[in-house]
Amino acid sequence: MQASRPEHNRKDLKTEIAAPNSGNRLPLILGLAAIAAIALVLLFWELRPSGTRVVGDNKLNVLFITVDTTRADRLGYYGYTKGRTPNLDSLAQNGVRFANAYAPASLTLPSHCSIMTGAYPLSHAVRNNGSYTLSPDKLTLAKFLAAKGLKTAAFVASFSLDSRFGLGSGFDLYVDNFGEGSPAERTAEEVYSVFSAWFDKLKDERFFCWVHFFDPHLPYSPPPPYRGKFADRLYDGEIAYMDFVIGEVIAEIKARNLLGRTLVVVAGDHGEAFGEKREAGHGVFLYEMALKVPLIFYAENRLPVKKVVPARVRLIDVMPTILNILNLPMPESVQGISLVPYIQGKKKNDLDSYIETYYPKENYGWVPLLGLISRGWKYIRAPKEELYDLKTDPNETKNIFLAEPKKVADLKDSLDTLVKESLGQGSPGQRTLTAEERDKLRSLGYVGYSDKTAQGEIPDPKDKLDELKMIQDAEKFEFEGNFQAAAELNEKMLARRPNVASSYDNLSFDQARMKKFDAAIQTLKRGLEKIPRSEILLARLGHAYLVYRTDGRSVGGHE
Numbered sequence: 001m002q003a004s005r006p007e008h009n010r011k012d013l014k015t016e017i018a019a020p021n022s023g024n025r026l027p028l029i030l031g032l033a034a035i036a037a038i039a040l041v042l043l044f045w046e047l048r049p050s051g052t053r054v055v056g057d058n059k060l061n062v063l064f065i066t067v068d069t070t071r072a073d074r075l076g077y078y079g080y081t082k083g084r085t086p087n088l089d090s091l092a093q094n095g096v097r098f099a100n101a102y103a104p105a106s107l108t109l110p111s112h113c114s115i116m117t118g119a120y121p122l123s124h125a126v127r128n129n130g131s132y133t134l135s136p137d138k139l140t141l142a143k144f145l146a147a148k149g150l151k152t153a154a155f156v157a158s159f160s161l162d163s164r165f166g167l168g169s170g171f172d173l174y175v176d177n178f179g180e181g182s183p184a185e186r187t188a189e190e191v192y193s194v195f196s197a198w199f200d201k202l203k204d205e206r207f208f209c210w211v212h213f214f215d216p217h218l219p220y221s222p223p224p225p226y227r228g229k230f231a232d233r234l235y236d237g238e239i240a241y242m243d244f245v246i247g248e249v250i251a252e253i254k255a256r257n258l259l260g261r262t263l264v265v266v267a268g269d270h271g272e273a274f275g276e277k278r279e280a281g282h283g284v285f286l287y288e289m290a291l292k293v294p295l296i297f298y299a300e301n302r303l304p305v306k307k308v309v310p311a312r313v314r315l316i317d318v319m320p321t322i323l324n325i326l327n328l329p330m331p332e333s334v335q336g337i338s339l340v341p342y343i344q345g346k347k348k349n350d351l352d353s354y355i356e357t358y359y360p361k362e363n364y365g366w367v368p369l370l371g372l373i374s375r376g377w378k379y380i381r382a383p384k385e386e387l388y389d390l391k392t393d394p395n396e397t398k399n400i401f402l403a404e405p406k407k408v409a410d411l412k413d414s415l416d417t418l419v420k421e422s423l424g425q426g427s428p429g430q431r432t433l434t435a436e437e438r439d440k441l442r443s444l445g446y447v448g449y450s451d452k453t454a455q456g457e458i459p460d461p462k463d464k465l466d467e468l469k470m471i472q473d474a475e476k477f478e479f480e481g482n483f484q485a486a487a488e489l490n491e492k493m494l495a496r497r498p499n500v501a502s503s504y505d506n507l508s509f510d511q512a513r514m515k516k517f518d519a520a521i522q523t524l525k526r527g528l529e530k531i532p533r534s535e536i537l538l539a540r541l542g543h544a545y546l547v548y549r550t551d552g553r554s555v556g557g558h559e
Helices: 032-047 088-094 108-117 140-146 188-201 234-255 314-323 359-364 407-422 435-443 461-480 481-494 501-513 517-530 535-547
Strands: 059-066 094-101 153-154 172-174 207-213 262-268 297-299 307-314 353-357 369-376 376-381 384-391
Touching: 059 088, 059 234, 088 262, 108 140, 108 314, 108 435, 140 153, 140 207, 140 314, 172 535, 188 207, 188 234, 188 376, 207 234, 297 307, 297 314, 307 314, 353 407, 359 461, 369 407, 376 407, 384 407, 384 481, 461 481, 461 501, 481 501, 501 517, 501 535, 517 535
Parallel strands: 059 207, 059 262, 094 307, 153 172, 153 207
Antiparallel strands: 094 297, 262 297, 353 369, 369 376, 376 384
16 A cells, blocks of 8 residues: 555545435436426535434444544635545545543543543543553453453554553454564554454454554654645645545445445544644643544544534543444443434533543653643633633633632532542552553653652742743654753753652653663662662663663664
8 A cells, every 4th residue: 555655546545435316316317497406405415404304224244443643624624724634534424523622531441442442531440651551451442342242452553552551451452562572653555454354354244343554643744746736734634645645545435335334433632732822732731722523423424515513522421422333332431412303403501521631740750730621611720720711712821710700619510420420330450560661652752750759838830930941842852863052951850759650760761862871870879779669660770671781782672
């Protein structure tokens, strides 16, 4: 497959996937009056409402595509004109799209666990990438559908979703392959390749297939020709490349005459910030650019076409909606609801959405943030609380916390109730990262792990924007291979935070990448003198002794 070729041999999916019943099958021999009448009918057909008809079908296959780190407002069908997403646009045009879908967390693993369980992180107990495992006791979409006789397969593109973190349970095949010495991510083409090999061997069996794409994640580096076409907008280039490969996946389904018997669902896991509110990337804050995600449902002759649902919905609603369309019962563990009544127009109200990020606490030693979106209001609990009226201020430019005490009190009560009802439903799945796992997550941009030994009052992330800027700049230098510049910034961070283990860990990482192995080991020893019981530094030092010789050479093929 030449996914990067500039001219695609297949037609765009918008012409491949036609809206049902759109042809004119009347005899050609008609009078002028009849022709005029037909023209009026066709005109009315094009202008007709999208309809509300939903036909449940327990014989459908399910193709579930998750698009990592993809902002909803960077897709064509959301009105974005600078990118190129014809395949996603076609699915939305010929299916149902949700204009305001929200992730419960701005991180890959917690968000995917919520999608697959239909429950909030409060319930499934996975709060961060890498340091948690989904309990094997949790019912997932894969487990449920496998028990109904579907063949289940997953093809994931990021170490963040490695099967060691629990999402592989219920899948007959779970292709991750992120073991020691392997890259921490794979391109869309690589994901497509393993999907295609599996699909070619699939016989006449119903299937639930999850395909995960990671390309729009930092660092943005689309392949040619997208790199050239989007040289000044590499993030858009990554999305355009991913969209093309999504088209290849859909084409495979269509070539087997299975598209008419397959429910296709596309969902983002979280968004991405580009400096709005001072964050670049995602994970630290709970603002709109990191939480609003694409959500599309497509099924020929079973779901409406050109249907837009404006109500606020959640990713925890994906699992129950799929089950409802398949005429399957709803498990008691699911916190979300089916969105079928919204597709039918029977419900139009916004759904309350719990939101959280533990990334600031576990990665930087700052407070975790949690909040609630309810009836157009967003409340964020932090040392410096925040309240936004999303109806009048969708860009969250004005914190009106002090001006709306009654609204804040109501939202706090609702949030406390939700937390109380959800906690305790999931067994703790916290785990200790190995040094190799830490490096893989770091290569994906998840750096700066904090430690339990951090001392003093825990700060609000909003009060640490200068440090966040330094962290983000150091990360950027590391992605570019400029480890000297990254080390200089991490030296400054160490001076600011000498009691935090990650300060020593980050500096030693950059020193090791410059093959200054003696310096890296000495930095770790210095950290252990300051923080003797740090698990991070003990693990890193053990890894360093295993991997490096202090005579300036690396061993075991590592650098």
